[in-house]
Amino acid sequence: MRLQGRTALVTGAGTGIGRGIALLFAQEGATIVVNDYDATSGERTVELIEDAGGRGVFVRADVSDPAAVGAMIDAAVQVSGRVDVLVNNAGIDLPQATSVVDTRIEDWDRTLAVNLRGVFLCSRAVIPLMKEKGGGVIVNIASIAGLRPMPQEAAYGASKAGLVLLTKQMARDFAGDAIRVNCVCPGPMEKPTRDRLEFLRSRQTAYEKRQAFADQIPLGRMCKPQDIASAALFLASGESSMVTGVELVVDGGFILT
Amino acid sequence: MELQGRAAIVTGAGGGIGKGIVLSLATAGADIVLVDLDQAAADAVATKVRKLGRRALVVETDVTDKASVVDMVSRAAEWSGGISILVNNAGVEIIRPVFEISESDWDKTMAVNLKGAWLCAQLVGQTMAEAGDGGRIINIGSIMSEMPAPGEPHYAASKGGILMLTKALALDLAPYSITVNSIGPGVVKNGMSSRGCLADGEMAEIVASKIPLRRLGRPEDIGHAVVFLASEKASYVTGVMLYVDGGMILASAWS
Numbered sequence: 291m292r293l294q295g296r297t298a299l300v301t302g303a304g305t306g307i308g309r310g311i312a313l314l315f316a317q318e319g320a321t322i323v324v325n326d327y328d329a330t331s332g333e334r335t336v337e338l339i340e341d342a343g344g345r346g347v348f349v350r351a352d353v354s355d356p357a358a359v360g361a362m363i364d365a366a367v368q369v370s371g372r373v374d375v376l377v378n379n380a381g382i383d384l385p386q387a388t389s390v391v392d393t394r395i396e397d398w399d400r401t402l403a404v405n406l407r408g409v410f411l412c413s414r415a416v417i418p419l420m421k422e423k424g425g426g427v428i429v430n431i432a433s434i435a436g437l438r439p440m441p442q443e444a445a446y447g448a449s450k451a452g453l454v455l456l457t458k459q460m461a462r463d464f465a466g467d468a469i470r471v472n473c474v475c476p477g478p479m480e481k482p483t484r485d486r487l488e489f490l491r492s493r494q495t496a497y498e499k500r501q502a503f504a505d506q507i508p509l510g511r512m513c514k515p516q517d518i519a520s521a522a523l524f525l526a527s528g529e530s531s532m533v534t535g536v537e538l539v540v541d542g543g544f545i546l547t
Numbered sequence: 548m549e550l551q552g553r554a555a556i557v558t559g560a561g562g563g564i565g566k567g568i569v570l571s572l573a574t575a576g577a578d579i580v581l582v583d584l585d586q587a588a589a590d591a592v593a594t595k596v597r598k599l600g601r602r603a604l605v606v607e608t609d610v611t612d613k614a615s616v617v618d619m620v621s622r623a624a625e626w627s628g629g630i631s632i633l634v635n636n637a638g639v640e641i642i643r644p645v646f647e648i649s650e651s652d653w654d655k656t657m658a659v660n661l662k663g664a665w666l667c668a669q670l671v672g673q674t675m676a677e678a679g680d681g682g683r684i685i686n687i688g689s690i691m692s693e694m695p696a697p698g699e700p701h702y703a704a705s706k707g708g709i710l711m712l713t714k715a716l717a718l719d720l721a722p723y724s725i726t727v728n729s730i731g732p733g734v735v736k737n738g739m740s741s742r743g744c745l746a747d748g749e750m751a752e753i754v755a756s757k758i759p760l761r762r763l764g765r766p767e768d769i770g771h772a773v774v775f776l777a778s779e780k781a782s783y784v785t786g787v788m789l790y791v792d793g794g795m796i797l798a799s800a801w802s
Contacts, residue, residue, distance in 0.1 A: 458797055461759070461794055461797055462759060462794065462797045462798065465759030465760050465761070465793075465794045465797070466759065466761065468760075470760070477783075508717065508718055508721030508722075508785065508786075509721050509724070509726070509782075509783060509785060510721070510722075511783075513783060514783075517782070517783040517784075520780035520781065521780075521781070521784070523780075524775045524780070524781075529771035529772075529774075529775065530771070530772070530775075530791075531760075531768065532733075532760060532762075532764050532765075532768035532791050532792070532793050533772070533789070533790070533791050534759065534760055534793070534794045534797070535759075535790075535794050535796065535797040536789060536790050538784070538787065538789060539784070539786075539787045540783050540784050541783070542721075542783050542785065543717050543718060543721050543785040543786045545786070546714050546717055546718045546785075546786045547718070
């Protein structure tokens with residue numbers, strides 16, 4: 291129970307990595323404030339937490355909207371009076387891969403607004419609360435696309451690169467307040483939903499396509515939410531009390547290739 | 548206990564950080580093969596491992612000498628029934644003014660810090676590959692893997708070498724489900740680099756005040772990171788350098 295007695299706010303916790311983190315942190319004893327843009331999936335995450343004997347509360351918000359973020363933090367404080375851990379996981383990636391030339395201006399803006407400004411807005415709201423309580427932990431979910439240029443992913447890559455540096459910058463500014471800030475950089479994720487849609491669209495076996503991609507990864511498989519959740523748990527717990535400002539790559543060795 | 552039923556080799560097990568790593572692994576349930584040139588120091592740590600209820604084997608070894616390492620690996624394998632964790636922690640640090648570093652300073656530093664890590668990784672990695680159950684190799688680098696400090700170009704080069712050795716071995720050993728990662732400590736109490744600048748309590752306080760998280764590292768901080776990388780939870784992490792330095796690397800420039 292490495293997070294016993296602590297309260298964690300996890301953004302984008304309705305699906306995928308965010309849900310994986312919320313469930314694992316709840317298992318380790320934390321009360322979870324589950325945020326998502328989508329209420330149905332967010333409420334479902336809370337149900338799963340409670341089914342497993344944990345405690346969770348859903349708060350809907352678009353993290354790129356300052357007013358919504360303010361209301362979300364107020365609601366989080368209502369739950370247990372504190373936010374000990376902030377996991378900035380909410381993020382978007384456009385379905386089409388586009389270079390700077392092909393990216394629509396509004397898509398660039400939206401990607402940066404959620405992926406980077408969203409982290410800025412949530413962090414600036416939570417940090418003063420953490421300072422008041424004598425410390426805290428922020429874990430940002432970035433991407434290997436923020437470390438290496440991913441083909442045709444201009445907006446996403448730029449937003450994640452910004453997030454990696456923002457992580458280190460915040461770590462520097464707030465280390466003296468006992469606030470640690472780190473990020474996790476996932477590699478390519480298994481995407482069962484996208485694969486099903488792809489199969490319907492193209493009639494090619496999505497499994498075969500996915501397996502061909504996985505074969506390029508040194509450890510031979512795609513990343514699962516559980517891999518990221520375990521890394522986030524290490525960074526959120528006391529075992530990493532001397533770790534701040536790092537990017538922890540969890541990618542099966544993909545960026546080595 | 549995360550490492551229940553597993554066996555680990557730790558080189559430089561008699562030193563400050565080595566002891567922290569050994570005790571963290573043992574607390575997590577692993578049996579330990581303690582490797583060091585200094586048998587007495589390793590024996591003292593082995594006693595503590597047994598007090599924790601785990602088995603310990605001390606093997607006096609020179610990690611720069613292939614014959615010595617070959618012998619150690621075969622004894623370790625036989626004793627443990629199968630090594631699944633190797634921590635390359637043995638290291639030396641010789642600080643001198645830039646024009647006074649001798650060839651033997653360079654050679655010794657490279658031999659222990661870099662060649663020793665490679666030799667152990669190759670030989671232990673081979674037994675892991677043959678056993679077919681995967682494994683974990685963890686190299687102890689340093690913040691000096693990427694951030695220089697005065698008077699130690701040879702040490703910095705050896706630790707920078709650890710950074711790339713880690714990535715290259717991660718690629719080569721992935722097909723055997725062996726992950727290879729490194730940890731970069733900053734200034735650690737009782738660690739090698741602390742003996743000079745931290746011998747004086749007042750100096751220790753001054754150094755700690757310059758570290759963003761406002762304290763010196765403890766050997767168990769490194770131990771915790773080793774346990775994480777050695778555990779099942781980190782099975783998808785390979786080829787990384789994880790700095791456990793209290794933010795020292797962050798505080799580069801604009802200090």
